[in-house]
Amino acid sequence: MNESRVREVLSDLVRIPSVNPGFQGGQGEKEVAAYVRRFLERLGLPYEVQSVEPDRDNVIGTLAGRTDRCLLWEAHMDTVQTAGMTLDPFGAEVRDGRLYGRGACDTKASLAAMLVALETMKERDMLPAVTVRLAAVVDEEITYKGVSALAELIRCGGLRCDAAIVGEPTKLHAIIAHKGVLRFRIETIGAAAHSSTPEKGVNAIERMADVIAFLKRYAAERFPASRHPLTGAPTLCISMIEGGVAPNTVAERCLVSVDIRTAPGQEWEDVWADARDSVASFVREQGWPSGASVVVHRPFLTDFAMEVAPDDPLVLTLMAASNTYAPGRVAVGAPYCSDASKLTRVGVPTLVFGPGDIAEAHTADEWVELAEVVRAAAVFVHTAMHFGE
Ligand SMILES: [Zn+2]
Structure with missing residues (x-):
């Protein structure tokens, strides 16, 4: 994994304000969505735009694999408010291997890892075992309209999805059940x-x-x-x-x-x-x-609770990948909610996985360890290359 590239993409994302418009002064996800579109265009990957609300679009990019079976990577583009932060929320400052800023951990680190993983596979002509779709969605922090629209698209047959990974800070553990x-x-x-x-x-x-x-x-x-x-x-x-x-x-x-x-x-x-x-x-x-x-x-x-079987092929592949790059990772449960429950609700086996610590999410000096984002990108590539084999 190209460490400087991970740092560059995450810095780009953190520097684009995308506070959920439900918070006072929130800019919305529009500019991050535009960044993701440009990123996919530059790689020559097809994508579709799903309008959720005016100026609030999900962006869904596709990297074709050896089969039509589809593994979805989902990450939200919005962040919580910046009031009370003790550092420049959009500075993307790096100190001691940590990148600081609003959304650095929740969940732009996951989105950056997914984007770099796609880029790596595309540029090295690596053909994933399944088709990979990356969905960058709006509005997770308030009412999950983005993933709800995505789940509806899947439910009515508009988008094939056989398994999904929702990117949230889990310290590279897998959350396979939450409340x-x-x-x-x-x-x-x-x-x-x-x-x-x-x-x-x-x-x-x-x-x-x-x-x-x-x-x-x-x-x-x-x-x-x-x-x-x-x-x-x-x-x-x-x-x-x-x-x-x-x-x-x-x-x-x-x-x-x-x-x-x-x-x-x-x-x-x-x-x-x-x-x-x-x-x-x-x-x-x-x-x-x-x-x-x-x-x-x-x-x-x-919001719904969710769970996926501990021996589901998705869980087994992800855990093998995660332990390859970050030994000691386990499948656990969590008390909080995520976008994953909307996907399990429409029959898609889903787990939650990503770099960063949930304890850092929404904090006054939010940060993520860059080395962990790099490892997450490697896990995404590894999972795509081996899922369903
Ligand atoms: Zn989040």
Whole structure:
């Protein structure tokens, strides 16, 4: 692998701002998409552009292999915001073998490794065992519209895809299972009164306190049964709370946000419906006074959990490649979500793999170790050359 070339491509990518437009001042992925298109054009590789939103396109390049079977490499082009960063987010400064900047680790390092891997195979006339498609997609950091559009294209037969690697910082381990998420709000409604005569009102905050205590007991009792060997059991977190209008008024309303991380095998619809029904029966059993009620709102954000079999050919090929260049790499589970779940959802065996440490993602001085990006590029080449053999 050409180390200086990896450094050059990653520097180029980090120097192009691509903060997700969902963050204040976000430029979007447009210029990175243009860079990827130029890169593929220069190599003479065909590509298609999938429009996701105005000025937000997925770019899908193809390197033909010995068969039509297709291995997809997917990486998102957007980054999180740059507020609070302690260094130039777009400087791509290199110190002690580390390249610094927003997206350096999450996930421009993966995209750079994929681009250089494609370039290496093309320029050396290496014919991969399967056709390789590189999909640089938009909008992973907020609502995964990019991969969702890509998955829909695969589902309806518009793009062949037999296996996929999603590039995210995993320190060259393979994530073969990860959790899903559902976030919803619960609202309690009571009746206002002067706080000197609280018995004349119904305190929505105090009712919510009971609901929260119930939810914690409920999760502790119910969730261990859904434990997955690689991701662990589902979790529940009350992540936001608001309620009341004045210090001397009984609160008429209280609202919390609930974040549940589901394990592979669970469907968010079932998890949400069970939580809703359980809260309702708790409230009935507690015998709330008339005028007090609880509403469990439908989720405002959901994502699927995912898993791929540990002995899937994709996992075996990737692990062999990874351990060739970086010994000691293992297949593991993760508690967070990624684009991979949208691909497994349409039947594509998918794992998550890439250079960098997830602990560095979204940080004030985000960096990635260049040597690891070089090793990742070698792993991508090796996997393409041997997958399906
Ligand atoms: Zn990412």
